[in-house]
Each structure stands twice: as structure tokens, then as C-alpha cells.
Amino acid sequence: MSNWYPKKGRVIFHIDMNCFYASVEMAYNPKLKGKPLAIAGNPEERKGIVVTSSYEAREKGVKTTMPVWQARKLCPSLIIMHPNFDRYRTASAEMFKMLTDITPIIQPVSIDEGYIDITECKHLGNPIEIAQNLQNRILKELDLPCSIGIAPNKFLAKMASDMKKPLGMTVLRKRDLPYKLWPLPIEKMYGVGKKTAEKLQAIDITTIGKLAHANVYQLRQILGINGERLKNRANGIDHRIVDPEAVNEFKSIGSSQTLPEDTTNEADIRQLLHLLAENVERRLKRKQAAGRNVQIMIKYYDHKTITRSRKLPYYIDKKADILMIAKELFIQHWNSEPIRLLGITVQEVEEKQYIAQQLDIFTYEKEAEKEKLYNVIDRLSQKYGKNPFKQMHGTNIDDQPHTSFQKDFLNDYKQ
Template sequence: MSKKKTGSGRIIFHIDMNCFYASVEMAYEPSLKGKPVAIAGNPKERKGIIVTSSYEARGKGVKTTMPVWQAKKLCPNLIILPPNFDRYRAASKEVFRILSEYTPYIEPVSIDEGYMDVTDANWPKGAVDLAKSIQKRLLNELDLPCSIGIAPNKFLAKMASDMKKPLGITVLRKRELHRTLWPLPVEKMHGVGNKTAQKLHAIGIRTIGDLAKHDVYELKHLFGINGERLKNRANGKDPRKVDPDAIYDFKSIGNSQTLPEDTTDSSILEKLLHDLCMKVEERMKRKEVAGMTIQVMIRYDNRQTITRSMKLQSYVYLKEDIFPLARDLFYKHWNKQPVRLLGVTVQDLEERQHIGEQLNLFTYKKAAQKEKLYETIEVLKEKYGENPFKRISDTEESKNLRTSFQKDFLDDYKQS
């Protein structure tokens, strides 16, 4: 493989598959096309949470994370299907196989999106024609629609792909940002969540253009180094390269502690595990990441050390999720000999803002447990009017409604 040219003038594509899970189901069963379709759990019992939905369903108000009963109320003829993750994994693998025929410089982000650096693709008719060719192939060969953003860097390419769906192709040029990007509300900017948007609104920043022009020192005071990063991206600056090796990165956060005395007391060992998980959660929250592998380290009184890990199907970052898994790993592999040191590590980290918002079999089950709460709120809304409670829209719980399947496909991608 020839060495990739670096420098300015890069051409970056962001490929975003449209309503991926629903689109895969429609490709598998064409009679579903043009109909309101949603992927959710326990459709026969009208329970569970919407994972994703077709544009026809979205047009009726159906949204991701919405309870099934509420979605059916908005769209009585909604067709609800259970998730088929083996099918989605296979489709994703085919998508990236096709993309790899155009350039070796591909960075998968999740099961349904990725970046391509096509600077050296040598497509004779230019970048837009190349994007049309890719989009057409994915549609003709896999029956899967996508939107493509074209820009000189990853951030702008991501923003561009969101601007026209489905089957959109959008170009964002730096010289046109004052017209194309800056008028957008700041909350539409990739990387700006609800809490960040609220803080930006509080200092008078309403649009991406406001952010681009705002004093960098005030932004750094509010958000640390991320404040400067946000301003740079609002101005179309993003030095990150498309990195095909990013999927091989080993990233982890862990804590370990030596006990005051070697012990076989399970209550002492469990308390230490709990405290370690709490420290790991604090660090993961600070770095705004989640992970998909739990590892426990045990060092015995004879200094023999073992590490055992568990690959998950769900991203985790909260102590309440990490601790039970770490405890199970410990008891499974502890040989009952005195323990000198314990450690807990969460590996395969990803920034939470980059984890897609489609749900999986595990997260929607957890969210479904809140179904009675939703029903109670609906009753109170009918009795007392809209919003009987102060809305909690950006709690840790709502943030935890994230995919746990989005990166499982990377194991396949690495081996292909």
C-alpha cells in the first residue's frame, strides 16, 4: 500500500446509512417499502422501546427511544419488527466491503456509518460523481440507501451528511460556511449535546456562527480544552485524519488497589471492587466515554497475578452496570486464596457522543422498565395539561439509551 499523502486539500466522505436497521428489513422484505416500519422489542405485547424507524413512520412522529405504546398511538398502522442483529451485521459488512473497493482509507465509526479519505481515489469526474457512484452501488447491490457528506475534514463531512436525508449528497466548503453552516442552531452541531447547548445559550450563543465568532477564552473557561475545539470546528477546522487503524486502538480506563492485608473475606473484597468501579465511573464520566469490555485483575498473596475479561454487547460507563459484571468475573475466577490486590478496567472505549443512538436488545429492555412511568405521565398530562413535571431531558439515564451493538461489527471488519 502506498503511503498516504498528507496536508491540505483533503477530500473526506462521511457515509451515513439511512434508517439502517429498518432499511435492512425492507431490503429483506420488499413488501415493507413505503410503509411505516419500526424496529422494537416485544411488538406482540406492545412493550419495549423504538430502536429505529422508517421515514414514513418518522413522518407520523415516531422517534427513537419512544415507547412502543406511544408510537402506536401516533401511528396506528405502524409495523413493528423485532431486531435481527445478525442480519444487520451481515449488511454492514457488505457495505464496508463495497466502500473498500474505492479507497483503503476507511474509518468505520459504527455499524451504519464511516469516513472515507478519497483524496487519492483518482475518480475522473470528481468527488460528487464518485459519491453518486457509491450511493448508487449501495442502493442497487444491497438495496440500502445512504447519505454522503463531502468536505475537507471529518467534522464538516459529518455535518454535511446530516443535511439531506434520505439519499442526500451534500458538499460543505470552508469558504461557504457563513452561508451553509453558521445560520444553523448551535444544538444542530455535531458534538453539542443538550447540556452544552444550554450553557452556550446562557452566554448568548444561539447559532453555530455565534460560536464561531465567540471569545475563545470564555469558551475555554466554560468547557476547558473542548471549548476551543468547539470554536475551531464551528470555523470548519478539524485536523483529525481518517484512520483505518482506529478500530485496532487499545483504549482503557482502570483502577487497582493493594489491600492493607491479604484477605479471603468476600465482604471486604466486594467493597473494594465496588469502590474501584466507582472510581472507574468517575474517570469515564470525566472523559465522556463508554466501554464494551470489563477486565478484572487479581493478585494473590504469592504475587501470582491473573487478568480475566468479558466482552459485552452493550456500552457501559455507570458503576451500577460495571460493578455486577466485575463481581461476576471475580467470583468466577477467584481460587479462594488470599487476595493481595484487585483491579477493574473498562476497555474498548468510545466517546459517548460518537456512539449511535440506535438501541439494542439490552438497552431497550432497560428503557422499557420505565413504561409505567411514561403511562402515568400521560394520564397526568391529560388531567393537568402539558408538562406536569419539570422535564428532565438530559439526565444520565437518557444518555444511557445508546446502542450496544454499533461496534460489534468491527470484529468482522478487522478480519475481512
């Protein structure tokens, strides 16, 4: 047993649920098993994209983020379903509760993946036995497949969990790197995106092994401090701990939305900016937080995207303040070409309990009066389900299914 648990190092699992949304739907309706299935944000509209798909669909070329029309073309028998986020959240919470039976040292990363540190779990058996029991339990009780990576640090555990799917289990130790990790293409490395991969390939770093042996000064020149970090990871060096509190950390809160069609209609744009600012205000309020930097994102019809921001000398958390700055930024930077997507993000976010507010008597009175109105609206919203003062035309964009999740659900398993 002692050979499995190093005296100085750690033993870390990365648990990655396989085709999570599709797997949950198959567990809920077994008739879907073995069929090509895709979960899409909005199958009826142009903006609909594939969020995830079953392995049967992937064999036909269906991929995540692929437009629905393209997926249907590749796989005419494809079954497409709307996301059921409540169902996925419930399944996720049940999975993470199972992890708590092993250790309290759990770090959820997203709805379908997380890390656990089992270094002090010798009483439960060796890591392989613990991983097998966990994988079997998730499959038996939830009817959901997962892959587990076992390694001395988070990076290697993450890489290991990707090496065999579905229902995979891979051990990746530092001594395994030359034949398990280093031969992989550089774009397969966690933390290396498309642009970073292109920069590395331009200097003939085409595999993870080449990155591991690259000149650190050259890497710094093209990638900055991230170049050295990636080289360390390629050599199996990662000192990050499994941090149960990491889920509570946030630096920005935002909202973005694709328009049903490319538009230059100022009324539609204005309405969307109002909705986005309202979404951001609500999420800030839920976090009891405020920020002092507002950023807008504009994606044009040709996919060209710009982001512009303004740093403030004070913290804000109200829709009116967020909207005012976002509008100013938009007016200043919009080139009048058709817009495909808009986003508003409040950055440099801090919890209110850590913000020292310096309000003069006039500001205080103004804010106090506003707060009365907000409390009334909140009470009416709770009673009637929606803000009764919100006048909108057409579809409520915030009611449509979204393909991304905020991290505020990741503590569900503790309840």
C-alpha cells in the same frame, strides 16, 4: 480534476446509511416499503424503545429512543419489529466492503456510518462522481439508501451528510460555511449535546455562526477545553485524520440493563449485578484486555442517575473481581429507592499485551488454578451453547435483544 483535489488538503466522505435497521428490513421484505416501520428493543415490555424508524413513521412523529407505547399512540398503524442484529451486521459488512473498492483508508464509526479519505483517488474521477457511483452501487446491490457528505475534514463531512436525507449528497467546503453551516441552530451541531446547547444558549450563542465568532476565553470558562474545540469546528477546523485503526481503540468496556420493573428486591438486584459482571468479563476476554477502574451506574425510578467508581492499584478482568467491587460500590451508594437500571463498566482498559503483570508466587498459583477452570467452562460452553454451571431463575437478560453495539463487529468487512 485538480480543482477537486487540493494540493495540501484532504477530501473526506462521511457515509451515513438512512434509517439503517428499518431499511435493511425493507430490503429483506419489500412488502414493508412505504409503510410506517419501527425497530424496537423489546416491544412487549415497558422498557422497549424505538431504535430506529422509517421516514413514513417519522412523519407521524415517531422518534428514536421514544417508548413503544408512545410511538403506537402517535401512529396506530405502526409496524414494530424486533432487531435482527445478524442481518444488520451482514448488511453493514457488505457496505464497508464496497468502500474498500475505493480506498483502504476507511474508519468505521458505527454499524451504519463511517469515513473514507479519497484524496489519492483521482484515477476514479472527481469526488462527486465517486460519491454518486458509491451511492448508486449501495442502492442497487443492497437496496439500501445512504447520504454522503463531502468535505475537507471529518467534522464538515459529518455535518454535510446530515444536510440532505434520504439519498442525499452534500459538498461542504470552508467557503460554504457562512450560508450553509453558520445559520443552523446550535443544537444541530455535531458534538453539541443537550446540556452543552443549554449552556451556550444561556450566553446567547444560538447558532453555529455565533459560536464561530464567540469569545474563546468565555467558551473555556463554561465548557473547558471543549469550548475552544467546538469554536474551531464551527470555523471548519478539524485536523483529525481518517484512522483505520481507531476502531481498535477502547478505554472502557461495560454492560447495562433496564429492569422489567422498578425494584428494591435485593435478590433481583444481586442477580442482575452477577449478569452484568459476567457480560463485562466476557467482553474483556474477547478483547484480551483488563482494566483498573470499576464504575457502577444506578438509575432510579424517577430517572435520577448516579455513577460511582473506584480506581484500583492493579488490573482486573475476572467476573469475581469485577463483581466484588461493583457490589461494594452499590452497597455504599444505593439509597434504597426503587431502581430502574443498573450498569457496570470497567475503565482505564488496556490490552493485556501492554500490561506488565507483577504477580508473586502465591497469586500466580491461584490464577493458574482459576485458568484451568475457565478453560473447562469455555470448552463446555462451546459444546452446549451456554455456561453449564450458570444457575439462573427466570429470563436470561443477556439473551434479550440489545439496542447498542460493541465495536468488535466493525472489522467484519475485512474478513
